[in-house]
Amino acid sequence: DSGVTQTPKHLITATGQRVTLRCSPRSGDLSVYWYQQSLDQGLQFLIQYYNGEERAKGNILERFSAQQFPDLHSELNLSSLELGDSALYFCASSVVEAGLDTQYFGPGTRLTVL
């Protein structure tokens, strides 16, 4: 158990809908990262937040947005969903250990768009 929690575990929805994925980082971790894992694209970085502020953006679509709240939990909002958005969505939080930044991943949310 990494200490990172994600809800829900599974989500099934229809095209055109909007969903919100939630992530709670490990206690004390200020950074939260979101990743998308699909069969054809592998693990792709979406976005990073640090202590409530957006720090880095990756291959995140304009239909997707995220935020980190004062209690450090984060939400990833996916709107106007398309079939191709079906994937596993992971969040990770990080801590610096022995000089190395270590990202701990949550169990993921499996999104199925029908």
Added chain:
Amino acid sequence: QQQVKQSPQSLIVQKGGISIINCAYENTAFDYFPWYQQFPGKGPALLIAIRPDVSEKKEGRFTISFNKSAKQFSLHIMDSQPGDSATYFCAASKNRDDKIIFGKGTRLHILP
């Protein structure tokens, strides 16, 4: 543009054998190279990580070898066990607290 290339895509090894997974990177600004292990239905879990000022790092049966001049690094799993069957990802990032760029993954199967 894929910045971390990983091979092979899949690997079958006999129990007790050595599993070797190779990765190559392009961006010389990368200075942190972690390996993640992922079991079906689970999130990736950090296995071992290395910085480029070290040529080798060993933790138990897992060893990372790093060749800075060739921009290559590899994971060796000694005395491979069926419980090691999983997907392994090599990765790289530019600095502490930066996004991780993952390789495509290697599906490892250890025969009992």
